[in-house]
Amino acid sequence: MDELETQLKRLMLSGLDGDAVAHRRLLSLLSERLRPYFTHRMSQAPSDVEDLVQETLLAIHLRRESYDRTQPLTAWVFAIARYKLIDHWRRRKIRTTTPLGDVEAFLAADTVASDDGLDLTRALASLPPRQRSLVENVKISGLSLSEAGAKAGVSEGAAKVALHRALKLLAERMRHANA
């Protein structure tokens, strides 16, 4: 467990320094922990699990500034995941006595298969066309930002700013998707 913390934290610190490969690896490892965590607490609505995983990944990414580098990474991630879960319960008016678990349980997670996130698909469809094509181009074909920007007819710098805005908007829209 300490080993996992060490590994994840190292990836996070590299990501904060701008290493996109480390950041991608971190998010992907975290998604494998988030999925079973939410699955065990969302038995009333298993179809929402992937939505929650994606919402949490977006929040982790967009709110990286709130991570204190002197603290354990897993505690920070767990706090965000728990907040997202409670927010989800509240928005969907789910009353439950399901325990929120603790960070140990969160880390000791097994694997569950992923599926499509409907909310994200819907939120993405609701974005302005240029922002949507930017998000789609960097994700599906793995185009670089400059290539994706060129396709959308903007410079790399502008594409960078636009992608960040698009992701913020995506997080907003997702949260209100089924509110």
Added chain:
Amino acid sequence: MQTHDLIEALAADTGRVHAHALERRLALTALGGAAVALALVLAWLKLRPDLGEAIGGGFFWVKALYTGALGLIGVWAAARLARPDVSPRPALLIAFAAVAAFEIVALVQFMPMDAGTRMAALRGVSWQVCSRNIVILAAPMLAMSIAALRWMAPTRPMAAGFAAGAFSGGIAATVYGLHCPEATFVFVGLWYTLGVAACGVIGAIAGRLALRW
């Protein structure tokens, strides 16, 4: 959309984050907010005519120290609440101690007064506008603070909003001291404290509306 596609898009957005990004953002907010409040004082309220003399006196600095302390405690609490699951308790305790200490001195000043002097001390020359002016001076900074917190992960949006309000109110009240001629513990303990508290309440409402994520 598949999660791994989302992760690709997020990875494409990997930017560098400064080691003290949160502190930096809040410091910039304080600078920006104080500058706007100062501009408002200069253009709208005007500096107090006896500012030169007042700066030489003790109470001008006592007042600035009190409101400045409220602002600093506010930003400390906001910085804690901006991180998920960090308790604001130490900041709350210090805030309580600072206000209590000031109010005790105000009471000591107030108690020996006779009825007429008491009213005069409570009203000063600006009791009708003091708290309101502080709220107006703090409003732009409060908006900046809430915007700054939207980059963070406050798991208690109302508490974080209140802290942002106290932060803004404390800084604005300090700047307001350049205009306001009031020079008693009684007046400052009442109207300045109320002004900063009102900023906190407005901040809490703003937090509830704008800091959920």
